[in-house]
Amino acid sequence: MPSAASAFLTVPARGGRAVRLDAGEAIEIVNTHGSQVVDTWALSTADPSEYLSMEQTRRMLFKLWPQQGDALYSNRRSKMLAMELDTSPGIHDTLFACCDRWVYANYGCPPGHANCHDNFHVALEALGIAPPLVPNPLNLWMNIPVSDNRRLAIEPPVSRPGDRVVLRALMDCAVVMSACPMDVTPINGAGCRPMDVQYRVLARAA
Numbered sequence: 596m597p598s599a600a601s602a603f604l605t606v607p608a609r610g611g612r613a614v615r616l617d618a619g620e621a622i623e624i625v626n627t628h629g630s631q632v633v634d635t636w637a638l639s640t641a642d643p644s645e646y647l648s649m650e651q652t653r654r655m656l657f658k659l660w661p662q663q664g665d666a667l668y669s670n671r672r673s674k675m676l677a678m679e680l681d682t683s684p685g686i687h688d689t690l691f692a693c694c695d696r697w698v699y700a701n702y703g704c705p706p707g708h709a710n711c712h713d714n715f716h717v718a719l720e721a722l723g724i725a726p727p728l729v730p731n732p733l734n735l736w737m738n739i740p741v742s743d744n745r746r747l748a749i750e751p752p753v754s755r756p757g758d759r760v761v762l763r764a765l766m767d768c769a770v771v772m773s774a775c776p777m778d779v780t781p782i783n784g785a786g787c788r789p790m791d792v793q794y795r796v797l798a799r800a801a
């Protein structure tokens with residue numbers, strides 16, 4: 596009998612990984628240490644110009660971020676992933692673009708700081724996929740509270756060690772994860788220290 600899940604693999608702190616999922620398979624992403632934001636993307640492997648879109652997802656859900664049980668939509672308004680499980684308090688972000696070399700330059704960091712933008716490209720290169728742009732990610736566990744209807748803030752995650760999210764593929768796709776390297780703001784916890792996370796692929800439901 597085939598195993599229902601792969602072994603756990605690691606997204607190293609400050610690094611990225613990409614995996615191919617057939618429709619029906621799922622990825623389980625574990626916030627091993629509890630405080631790590633994971634920028635997460637998906638692209639159709641049949642046509643990488645179709646990608647998971649936070650803009651379309653917010654419009655289709657009428658929510659600022661998805662919850663357990665919600666579908667996540669592509670830029671063509673197709674259901675691409677389903678958030679099948681979320682054991683965390685359910686605080687995520689879809690508003691902020693991923694970090695990139697330019698945001699670290701703005702903070703005065705020297706050139707060469709690891710960033711989610713570069714992690715996205717490097718991780719997909721390993722699968723032979725070279726998209727022309729970096730979509731805005733689903734920022735798992737990123738805590739961007741909205742107040743007064745429009746004011747945004749950057750707060751540490753409220754997730755706990757071992758919290759996990761399961762995203763099931765509703766089409767053949769590549770999922771990309773970046774263990775966000777941000778170490779200037781407390782987006783990855785008050786210690787400003789990026790950490791490893793783990794993931795595994797789950798087989799189709801029987």
Ligand SMILES: [Zn+2]
Pocket residue numbers: 634693694695710711712773774775776777
């Ligand atoms: Zn980042």
